[in-house]
Amino acid sequence: MREFGYERVFDVAGAVALLGTDPGARPLGGGTNLVDLMKAGVERPGLLVDVQELPLGTVESTADGGLRIGATVTNSELAAHPDVRRRYPALAQAVLAGASGQLRNMATVGGNLLQRTRCGYFADLGKPCNKRTPGSGCPAVAGEHHNHAILGASEHCVATHPSDMAVALAALDAVITYETAEGPGELPLDAFYLPVGATPHIETALPGGALITGVTLPPAAVAAHSRYRKVRERASFAFAIGSVAAALDVRDGAVHEVRLAFGAVASRPWRARAAERALTGGPADAEAFAAAAEAELAAAEALPENAYKVTLMRNLVVAVLTELAEEAAR
Template identity: 60%
Template sequence: MIPFDYRRAVDVESAVAEAGGGTAVAFLAGGTNLVDRMKLGVTAPEVLVDISRLPLDGVERLPGGGLRVGATVRNSDLAAHPVVRRDYPVLSRALLSGASGQLRNLATTGGNLLQRTRCAYFQDLSTPCNKRVPGSGCSAIGGHTRQHAILGASPECVAVHPSDMAVAMAALDAEVLVHGPGGQRTVALVELHRLPGDEPHRDTVLAPADLITAVDLPPLPAGARSLYRKVRDRASYAFALVSVAAVLDIADGTVRDVRIALGGVAHKPWRARRAEDALRGRPATEAAFREAAEAELAEAEPLSGNAFKIPLARNTIVSALRELAGERR
């Protein structure tokens, strides 16, 4: 057992103050990822600040439309929320495709966003890993790469972000509310996570004492449809080889707006901007969907064991958009 101090926060301000004390501190909510990493020895915080009892577990309508999701809302509760199921099916489906029912009953919104990679080398203390020990090397490069990145990777790290929920929220243009030592601020979800660059140990733009308090979901355009599609090795309890979160708005057979985010292909939820730009104003046809997908994946750089992800991602994008376009007919 590696000893640590446990402290229960009484409010957001005290939680942030505890984390800003200069020691290795981690926030504890559901603990479904943090506790696993502590057991493996990957993470060894000196202090755990329990935020699970803070009043951050509400889901409420925003004045201008949209929805505010508290940071400690459980994944299972969010997936089953009637407004989420009706207005944001892409998010509900993404949540239900992640982990298992037992884990979804514990996992929280903020914790899901901040979960770390499930790269086997990151979790194996006997192997070098730049994400775990900066400067030690990346064992995945030249190793087993089937699950790893094809977009946005670097010579320092080829791991992928594991969240399904974050991919859906990226496609929804969600915004993350953060409370830190300097007060409150808002971070666009697509800017929350980082590509590895030469600092793969930094998963996000947050400082150690920054606490996620909520996520805001803007309203979707009237008539827009959304879905989440996940391709994996098993039907349940498996991380994505490729996933697609898509929002499609069609008027008179033409793509008025589209948002696409990919999972399982990069160090962060990958917003497919090239594909979106290629589709806006174009006919909503399978040929246009395929051209857009190919434009997005033109700069993909597969590793020795995951070149299959390129056609898999292309076909999954096309399939998801085709389904959404079919719903409009």
């Protein structure tokens, strides 16, 4: 690991000043991803700005009935919060599905949003990677790609986003708030993560020098009837090979409202809007759920070793929505 500077900050203005004046500066929360990448030589910040002491560690209700989550709230605190568990259960379930208890105790909401892909080529300095070194190539396309993207990828990158939390946030219409030297700003999560295109190294629309200050969840009655389901290659402490965050409101046997997002299938959390359109107003049954999943997955461009994800995701959508529909009928 090469030498780097370290500054601990206690107010947002001080953090933003350091991040905005030093292009090599990076915010440091729990460090569960950034420090590992620094040890591997993938990340090489010249300055770490320790933000753990900032006053961004609370979960509070908003005036309109939503929820405001501070950027330094740990994953464990988020998953255990009674308002999250009651009003947005898919989010609590998604957080608990990620990593181990020890890591959740350290990892922060802001850091979770900015974590990098777990693609083996990205982490291996001996291999080319467009996400790490733009223009060097994407060996995963012809190489090891069994857990890579089937939606929204490009010839330049087929890596997937690793976050469980962000998938639930995508389904819940979360808004990311941030601070810059010019003042505060916000981005809907749909706009926060950028399409991979020809620039996979540019992952978010966050302005240069910006500090994530929190996440706002809008009020939504349907969110209380939500679920997150993750499929992985071992029972615990593993990244997803496919996941679904869903919320469902069924009235008189028909879908009144539905929210659906996929994980581990694209470079960002994938909001399944085609499936939502197909479902809204129609019957809440397994046949309709399967048809909606197929409508979303019609855009899939699978590689030889990850084509199984199309079937996996279809079955996962049917299973999760069926469970929610059966609960609504009780």
